[in-house]
Amino acid sequence: MANRKRNIQMKFYVTEEEKRLIDEKMAQLPTRRYGAYLRKMAIDGYIIQLDTTDIKRMNAALSAIGRNINQIAKRVNAGGGAYKADMREIQERLDEIWQLQRRIISSQR
Numbered sequence: 339m340a341n342r343k344r345n346i347q348m349k350f351y352v353t354e355e356e357k358r359l360i361d362e363k364m365a366q367l368p369t370r371r372y373g374a375y376l377r378k379m380a381i382d383g384y385i386i387q388l389d390t391t392d393i394k395r396m397n398a399a400l401s402a403i404g405r406n407i408n409q410i411a412k413r414v415n416a417g418g419g420a421y422k423a424d425m426r427e428i429q430e431r432l433d434e435i436w437q438l439q440r441r442i443i444s445s446q447r
Contacts, residue, residue, distance in 0.1 A: 392445070396438040403431045 352360065364375050410424050 389445075392438050392442045396435055396442070399431050399435050399438065403428055403435075406431070 360372075360375075364370070364372070367375065369375050369378075406424060406428055410421075410428075413419075
């Protein structure tokens with residue numbers, strides 16, 4: 339044991355599903371040894387972190403538009419009319435969504 343190159347043991351537990359996923363990923367590589375695979379992934383693996391701020395803002399804008407449309411539809415169905423201010427607000431929100439979509443697409447290039 340004293341002459342081992344790797345003399346520190348690390349242990350962790352996984353669920354059956356996690357074990358199955360590890361096995362599937364290991365099957366794509368030439369190695370069949372868990373130690374070699376897990377060591378390689380822990381050292382050289384990478385984490386993808388996405389910035390979803392723009393997408394969240396777009397979803398909030400979509401929700402606001404949906405609420406406005408529901409309010410307008412309820413008023414129109416009750417015999418009232420649609421107001422120009424409501425339509426203008428919906429158009430402004432749609433413009434905001436288009437801007438957010440363009441920003442998201444341009445940031446992915």
